[in-house]
Amino acid sequence: MADWGRRDALAALGVAGAGLALPGWTQARPLPLVRNFPQKGAMLLQRSRAPLLETPFELFDQGIITPNDRFFVRWHYDDIPLSVDTNAFRLKVDGAVSGRLAFSIADLLKLPRVELTAINQCSGNSRAYFSPRVPGAQWGHGAMGNARWTGVRLKDVLDRAGVKAGASAVRFSGLDRPPGEAPWFAKSLSVDHARDGEVMIAFAMNGQALPMLNGFPIRLVVPGWYSTYWIKALDHIEVLDAPDDNFWMAKAYQIPATPRASVAPGTKDFPKLPINKMLPRSFITSRGSGPIKAGAPLHLRGIAMGGASGVAAVNLSVDGGAWQKTVLGKDHGKYSFRGWEMTVTQLAPGPHRIAVRATNTSGDTQLPDPIWNPGGYMLNTIEAITVHAA
Numbered sequence: 001m002a003d004w005g006r007r008d009a010l011a012a013l014g015v016a017g018a019g020l021a022l023p024g025w026t027q028a029r030p031l032p033l034v035r036n037f038p039q040k041g042a043m044l045l046q047r048s049r050a051p052l053l054e055t056p057f058e059l060f061d062q063g064i065i066t067p068n069d070r071f072f073v074r075w076h077y078d079d080i081p082l083s084v085d086t087n088a089f090r091l092k093v094d095g096a097v098s099g100r101l102a103f104s105i106a107d108l109l110k111l112p113r114v115e116l117t118a119i120n121q122c123s124g125n126s127r128a129y130f131s132p133r134v135p136g137a138q139w140g141h142g143a144m145g146n147a148r149w150t151g152v153r154l155k156d157v158l159d160r161a162g163v164k165a166g167a168s169a170v171r172f173s174g175l176d177r178p179p180g181e182a183p184w185f186a187k188s189l190s191v192d193h194a195r196d197g198e199v200m201i202a203f204a205m206n207g208q209a210l211p212m213l214n215g216f217p218i219r220l221v222v223p224g225w226y227s228t229y230w231i232k233a234l235d236h237i238e239v240l241d242a243p244d245d246n247f248w249m250a251k252a253y254q255i256p257a258t259p260r261a262s263v264a265p266g267t268k269d270f271p272k273l274p275i276n277k278m279l280p281r282s283f284i285t286s287r288g289s290g291p292i293k294a295g296a297p298l299h300l301r302g303i304a305m306g307g308a309s310g311v312a313a314v315n316l317s318v319d320g321g322a323w324q325k326t327v328l329g330k331d332h333g334k335y336s337f338r339g340w341e342m343t344v345t346q347l348a349p350g351p352h353r354i355a356v357r358a359t360n361t362s363g364d365t366q367l368p369d370p371i372w373n374p375g376g377y378m379l380n381t382i383e384a385i386t387v388h389a390a
């Protein structure tokens with residue numbers, strides 16, 4: 001509680017948003033580390049109800065797969081499923097289909113299996129680094145995770161129900177319930193996207209059942225798209241014959257229709273569109289603390305993502321110098337984190353700024369200048385660390 005207080009007080013004073021007053025502030029955010037959530041290990045507590053749990057950044061240095069018990073958690077509403085009777089559970093498919101269907105878990109398990117490693121990243125991952133600050137959960141970089149998902153193709157489920165010609169969108173919702181008259185949490189994809197053969201209904205994560213807080217018994221996986229679309233505890237698929245005008249599609253999760261989803265800070269009126277594909281990002285995870293040896297080789301490693309396409313290259317720059325190519329780790333598919341490493345030599349005594357930049361196979365790259373939008377979405381500015389050689 002004391003930690004919350006300190007953070008809030010600093011934010012209220014405008015100190016946290018200043019960006020230059022507190023060196024190290026952003027790396028040592030005072031969120032409490034808690035262990036009291038079911039099926040979860042030590043997580044940074046953003047909020048208890050509805051749960052918002054952040055993965056401590058150090059974990060990303062341990063490998064490119066995020067363990068289930070350390071995977072971040074985000075729910076909009078308090079009333080979330082705490083247990084599910086898997087025998088009684090049904091996934092209903094209705095709307096503009098030739099036959100309404102209700103799939104049991106056993107029915108789903110009979111469909112062809114698919115497996116894919118993919119990053120689940122919240123639209124507001126890294127929101128705490130927006131300057132000026134924006135409302136919403138002040139996530140550091142830990143509202144993302146990478147897992148091997150096992151499940152069935154959404155297309156196979158839709159084909160069994162028979163999507164009617166002329167259908168426009170497919171809407172998804174889960175077992176969580178809104179309070180009072182609040183709008184049901186539901187997101188939709190175009191029919192073509194829903195039937196692309198990549199979007200999947202996952203029942204396993206890293207070879208195990210999904211943790212309850214990550215969507216047990218089944219969730220949607222929308223590779224390359226922000227996880228607002230990855231509906232958890234999915235129990236209803238509705239095929240629509242017109243574009244979805246529900247609150248969560250038409251009003252929430254809107255981004256500026258501008259390059260990099262960026263507008264001048266404070267701008268409220270701008271053409272908008274629903275958030276969609278992810279962008280390339282990269283991080284240095286081997287952030288040592290304390291001084292490093294001047295003149296000695298410094299080994300650095302980290303992770304990168306391509307976003308909606310694979311990682312083509314990760315480059316590193318020391319003190320604003322030329323971008324040098326790092327060595328990429330094993331390729332686990334275009335939607336997965338990709339490890340990278342590099343040894344930097346001969347750092348003169350003093351501070352050094354080391355920046356890292358990912359470029360994806362579509363040619364999109366990270367830029368150094370910050371972006372801003374009122375939702376605090378899609379931050380993908382180049383990340384840098386400062387090391388001290390002595």
Ligand SMILES: Nc1nc2c(c(=O)[nH]1)N[C@H]1C(S)=C(S)[C@@H](COP(=O)(O)O)O[C@H]1N2
Nearest residue numbers: 072073074075076122174214228230231232
């Ligand atoms: N049913 C349901 N699914 C949901 C949400 C939700 O509130 N309810 N939140 C979405 C958002 S915004 C995010 S960031 C991801 C988080 O997935 P995770 O909790 O497994 O990390 O779930 C998505 N799916």
Ligand SMILES: [Mo]
Nearest residue numbers: 122123124228
């Ligand atoms: Mo999110």
